[in-house]
Amino acid sequence: MTQTFVDGAPRTSPATRPPLTGPPLRPLTSGDRAFLHFSRLNPGERLEAGVVLCVDDPTLTVHELRAHVATRLAEAPALTERLSPPTGRSAAGVGWQLDHEPSLGYHVNVEELPAGSGQDGLREAMDRIASRPLDLNRPLWRIWLLRGHRPDGVEVVYRFSHIHQDGAALHQALHLLFGLDREPALRNLPTFGAPTRRDYARMASGLLRGIPRTRQLTSWGGPPHGGARHTWAIAELDRLRRIARRNAATVNDVYLAAVAGALRTWSRTEWTRYGRPVHAVMPISLRTPAEQEILSNFTFGVRIPLPCAEPDPRRRLARVAAQTRRIKAGGRMGTIERRILDRVPPNASPRMLAGVAASGSRAHEVALVASNTGTMRGPYAIAGRQVRTLIGMPPLFVGRQHLSVALFGLDAHVCAAFTASASVPRHAELADRWLAELAALD
Structure with a gap:
């Protein structure tokens, strides 16, 4: 199947783009x-996320970046997917x-940032990019080359919509765009059997508690x-692994405990006083091995108290580890949730589905979303330049x-x-406080 890629400015506005034909x-x-x-159902609202790829070579140009992306797209049709038009007023x-x-x-795209603006210039560019909605009539991602803010390198931003990609799909998308091989990016995904009586009893118990x-x-x-x-904040993975081993915990437990400590300080x-805890929604992947290369959403949110x-930092970590062990008890985590995901009928109420998508934004139930996208399988390269590290841009329901x-x-x-929302005071302190918590645990 032949694909062509148009360089320069878009040929047509989103409203006048020719519709897709065929099923x-x-x-x-x-x-x-x-x-x-x-x-x-909520015009002007959307959920988008992204990553920033750091390249220590200031000579990368937008023409080289476009040529690199064009070559990869020719071999990765999944990244050219876009929504087909609805057959009626709904999304049917x-x-x-x-x-x-x-x-x-x-x-x-390319943006020239103020010369020498460093991380402040990069942060402001990330905030600007996050304010620009993706076009629902096109493939749901965009890339920006950010230049000029530091003399020794550039940053490349990959921004995507949650309609098309979850955290696991992000692994695959980055691998298709920047990975050095063509193997699937994910490994060791679980299978989900039929739920047992114990699984249903666990779910019923949770519903009764409210x-x-x-x-x-x-x-x-x-x-x-x-x-x-x-x-x-950037840290060495080995540091989190070392803390986890010493405390009979996981890297995810260490991450969550440090988030709890950062919020505390x-x-x-x-x-x-103790009182009611702060709760976070922790998304978990429900993908099976057959779905490892699909760019779509297969996640379910689990509520966890922080x-x-x-x-005491170590006791905080022990309490987080105990909570996650309870969630994973019996090795059956996700069994019922996967069954629910598979059984949602095609004619399910749009309002009900939209409510599920926005469940992490119910401020009376959860204070924040705490995701763990996992470690990407590198190395990554862009037009022959190796990617040194990666910065995340978590999705936020703005407002x-x-x-x-x-x-x-x-x-x-x-x-x-x-x-964070711009209204949150001193939000810029949280990343450094997270690093301080790692130091306390180490």
């Missing part, structure tokens, strides 16, 4: 439909269909408003959420990335 190549997953319905009949003429003038309200922090500064603001005056009231946190990784390094 969709594959249907939307339940997760895809949920995020699509959320965007359609919408599926994923190949765009045979994606415009690189739209998808690959969802307790989460702790409301005065430090949030009131209801969230303003755009997304990005900060991050950031809002210290509110933790003079022990911010615990003053609904105070904070979204995610752990990203590339080879030997991890990035704890924080996206």
Whole structure:
């Protein structure tokens, strides 16, 4: 199948682009439909995320970047998928269909940042990019080359919509665009058998208990408003592994415990008594081995209390590890959730699906989303230049959420990335406080 890529400015505006013809190549997953319905029922709102690839070579040009992307897209049709038109007023009949003429003038861009502006210039550019919605009539990703802010290198931003990609799909998309081999990016995915009586009993017990309200922090500064603001901290993966081994925990436990500690020290005056905990939603992947290369959504959110009231860092880690062990008890985590995902009917209510997509933004139930996208399998290269490290841009429901946190990784390094609403006071402190928590645990 031949594909052509148009360079320069987009040939047509989004409103006048020729419609796709023919049937969709594959249907939307339940997760895809949920995020699509959320965007359609809430005009102006969307959930998008991204990563920043750091390259220590200032000579990379946008022409080289476009040529690199064009070569990769010719071998990766999944990245040219876009939404097919609905057959009626609803999203019925919408599926994923190949765009045979994606415009690189739209998808690959360049921004010259103020000379010498460094990380401040990079952060401001990330905030600007996050404010620009992706075009739902095109493949749901864009790339920006950021230049000029540092003399010894450039940054490349990959921005994508949650309608098309979850965290596991991000692994595959980056591997297709920048990986040095063509093997699938994911490994050791689970299979999900039929739920047992014990699984149903566990779910029924959770429903009977209900969802307790989460702790409301005065430090949030009131209801969230303003755009997304990005900060991050880079650490060595071996450091988190070392802490995990010493404490019979996992890297994910260490990450979450450090998030709890960062929130505690950031809002210290509110933790003079224990009381109600702060709850986070932790997305888990429900992909099977047959779905490792599909760019779609196969995630489900698990609610977890963060022990911010615990003053001792090691005891905080022990409590987080105990919580995650309970969630994974019996090795059956995700069994019922996967069954639910598979059984959502095609005619499910758009409002219900949109509500599921926005569940992480219910401020009375959860205070934040804490994701772990896992470590990407590098090395990555862009037009012959090796990617040194990776910075995350977690998704944020702007105007609904105070904070979204995610752990990203590339080879030997991890990035704890924080996206906060502009209204949150002192949000820029959180990344450094997360690093301080790692030091306390180490």
